[in-house]
Amino acid sequence: MKKILLFVTVGLTIWLGLVSCENHTDEFDNSPKVGSILLSDGTVVSSEGFKADGLSAVGVIFYVKRDTILVVGTKELGSYTYADSLVTISGVTNDYTSPCGTENTAAIMASGIASPAVNAVNKYTTYFSSWALPSAGELRALSASLPIVSRTMKLIRGDDFQSGQYVSSSGDGTSSGSEQMYYYSVSLQSSYVTSTIKTTFGLVRPILRLH
Numbered sequence: 001m002k003k004i005l006l007f008v009t010v011g012l013t014i015w016l017g018l019v020s021c022e023n024h025t026d027e028f029d030n031s032p033k034v035g036s037i038l039l040s041d042g043t044v045v046s047s048e049g050f051k052a053d054g055l056s057a058v059g060v061i062f063y064v065k066r067d068t069i070l071v072v073g074t075k076e077l078g079s080y081t082y083a084d085s086l087v088t089i090s091g092v093t094n095d096y097t098s099p100c101g102t103e104n105t106a107a108i109m110a111s112g113i114a115s116p117a118v119n120a121v122n123k124y125t126t127y128f129s130s131w132a133l134p135s136a137g138e139l140r141a142l143s144a145s146l147p148i149v150s151r152t153m154k155l156i157r158g159d160d161f162q163s164g165q166y167v168s169s170s171g172d173g174t175s176s177g178s179e180q181m182y183y184y185s186v187s188l189q190s191s192y193v194t195s196t197i198k199t200t201f202g203l204v205r206p207i208l209r210l211h
Contacts, residue, residue, distance in 0.1 A: 035148040036061045037156060038071045038210070040127045047152045057156035058127050059208060062145045063099065063138065069210040070099065072142055072149065073131060074158030077124060077204040080116040082167055082183045086198055087113055094173025096136035096184045096193045102209050104169035105132040117167045121206045131206040136168040136193060138207060139186035146188055161188050167202035 030036070030045045037045050039055040050057065063070035083089070091107030093100045108118050121133045134142070142149065150161060165185035172182035172195045182195040185202050196202065 032061055032064055032069050032210075034061055034064060034145045035152045037152060038208070047155055050155065052156075056127070057158070060149045060152045060156070060158070062149045063141045067211060068099070070138060070141070071208040071210060072134075072153075073124065073126065073206040073208065074153065074156065075124065075126070075206075076159040076162065077120045077206060079201045080120050080167060080204050081201055082115060082117055082196070082198040084114040084116065084199065086181045088176070088180045089113055089171065092169065092171050093135065094171040094179055096140065096168075096170060096186075098135055098137045098170070099141065101132040101134040101138045101169050101207055102130070104135055108133070108169060117202070117204050118169070120204050124206045128208055131208050133167065133169040133204065134207040136170040136184035136186055139166055139168050139188065140191055140193065142207075143186065143188045143191040161205070162203050163187070163189050165192075165194065165196065165202045167204050 030049055032044045035047055037047060037050050037060060038058045039045060040058055041055055057074060059071040059073045061069055062072050089108055089111045092104045105118055108115050118133050121131050124131050165187055168184050168186055170184045172178040172184055178195060181197060183198050184193050185196040186193050
């Protein structure tokens with residue numbers, strides 16, 4: 001079958017002749033950007049280029065800056081505590097601005113201190129094994145991009161984001177006492193950051209850093 005393709009530009013119709021339907025393909029901008037989709041083979045596609053009957057969607061990009069790309073997973077993992085006890089964890093970045101969830105998660109694991117939130121993330125090995133508990137800065141970045149990310153998440157049939165406070169991997173470093181007792185939790189709906197006792201339950205959503 002043949003079909004005629006016409007391109008219209010500002011009132012000028014340009015004739016492009018007869019083109020085979022079988023040879024015609026739609027092209028989409030699949031460069032990594034907020035709202036793009038990470039697939040199970042490690043490739044990234046736009047929401048317009050996503051095919052539900054193709055490769056599985058792993059997550060949605062919510063942060064792109066220079067050579068760092070952050071992806072939020074499709075699943076809510078449940079409600080967990082930051083730690084089982086009120087202790088200071090060495091190596092954790094204790095602020096609510098730094099995008100350092102991968103480093104914080106590694107530091108918590110290396111400390112030997114029980115962290116139910118980190119354990120939940122470690123069990124989430126969907127297609128990739130380097131998922132992390134996001135830092136407070138990363139959760140704030142996700143919150144800022146939430147309208148775009150939520151639309152794409154709905155498209156790929158991922159879990160909705162909840163209205164409660166999410167557990168971050170960042171401690172509260174305003175003092176030695178707060179560093180021992182508190183971590184920062186973040187509301188994705190409002191970007192509200194609060195110091196939360198480490199044994200308090202909060203929502204957990206995994207992230208993945210791409211380079």
